[in-house]
Amino acid sequence: MLLRELTEARVEPDAKFMAGIERAIDKANAEYSEFLQNNNDVDDIDELGDILNHYTARLPIEFEVIDDPRQDPNEWISAEAGVSDDGEFMTFFLFSDNLKGKYGPKTFKDLLMQAIKHEAIHWNQYGRIGYDKLGKIKSGHQKGQELMKKTGDPKDWMRSYLADPHELMAYASDLATEIKQLDDPENALRNPERYKEQLPSYARYRQVFEPNSRELRQLLKYTADYYQ
Numbered sequence: 001m002l003l004r005e006l007t008e009a010r011v012e013p014d015a016k017f018m019a020g021i022e023r024a025i026d027k028a029n030a031e032y033s034e035f036l037q038n039n040n041d042v043d044d045i046d047e048l049g050d051i052l053n054h055y056t057a058r059l060p061i062e063f064e065v066i067d068d069p070r071q072d073p074n075e076w077i078s079a080e081a082g083v084s085d086d087g088e089f090m091t092f093f094l095f096s097d098n099l100k101g102k103y104g105p106k107t108f109k110d111l112l113m114q115a116i117k118h119e120a121i122h123w124n125q126y127g128r129i130g131y132d133k134l135g136k137i138k139s140g141h142q143k144g145q146e147l148m149k150k151t152g153d154p155k156d157w158m159r160s161y162l163a164d165p166h167e168l169m170a171y172a173s174d175l176a177t178e179i180k181q182l183d184d185p186e187n188a189l190r191n192p193e194r195y196k197e198q199l200p201s202y203a204r205y206r207q208v209f210e211p212n213s214r215e216l217r218q219l220l221k222y223t224a225d226y227y228q
Helices: 016-036 047-056 107-127 138-152 153-161 165-180 185-190 192-198 198-207 213-225
Strands: 061-066 077-084 089-094
Touching: 016 047, 016 077, 016 107, 047 089, 077 107, 077 138, 089 107, 138 153, 153 165, 165 185, 165 192, 165 198, 185 192, 185 198, 185 213, 192 198, 198 213
Parallel strands: 061 089
Antiparallel strands: 077 089
16 A cells, blocks of 8 residues: 555554553553552552553563653653564653653553554554565654754654654544543634644644644644544
8 A cells, every 4th residue: 555545544543452452551550559559659660661561461562661861851651663573563661750750540541542542553554555565665754864864953853754644644643532632622623723732742743834734734634534
C-alpha cells in the first residue's frame, strides 16, 4: 500500500490487543497503588517499571525507566514502535523525575493507553504498507534528523516528523481523545484554536504549523473522523 493510499482511510488499533493491554495496566496500577500504601506514598518509578513489565511480559511491550531530566517537565512518558526479525514491538520510556509525586492511577492509565493506541495505529499502518517495504521508506523522523543536522534547527526536525502521514493519523487519534475529555467537545472540534492550551496534541502541531496549513487541515480531518 502506498503512503497516499494510507491517508484515505483512518487506521484503528487492534481491539483485542488494546483490551488485553488495558487489563494488564489495571493489574499493574492496582499493585503499584498497594506498593505506595506500604511505602508512605513515596514513588519508586523503577518499581513501577518492573511491575508494568511483569504484567505485560507476554505482550510485545517493554518499559524502561529514564532518570535523565527532560526539557519538558510535563513529559511523563515517550514511546516508539517498530518491527524487528521477531515481529512487532513497542518500547515505553518512563521519565522518573517527572513522574515522581505526580503519579495517579487514572491519570497514568489514560496517558499510557493513549500512547499505546498511538503506537498500535503505527503497527497497523506498517501492516498496510507491508513489512518488506518499511526499510525502503524514510520516516518523517528520519528525514527531519537529516535536515536538522544540516540546519541545526530542532523545529526542522519537528516539522518533518509531524508532517509524516503516519504521525498525522496517529496524533489525530490522540487529539480526538483529548477533545472528548473536554466539557464542550463539539465546540472544541469546530474551533480547536480556542482550546489549544487544553489540547496537547493540537498545541504540538501549532508550535511549527499555522492554523490554515495543509498539515493542520489534514490533522483536523482525521480528528473529526476518529471523533465520530
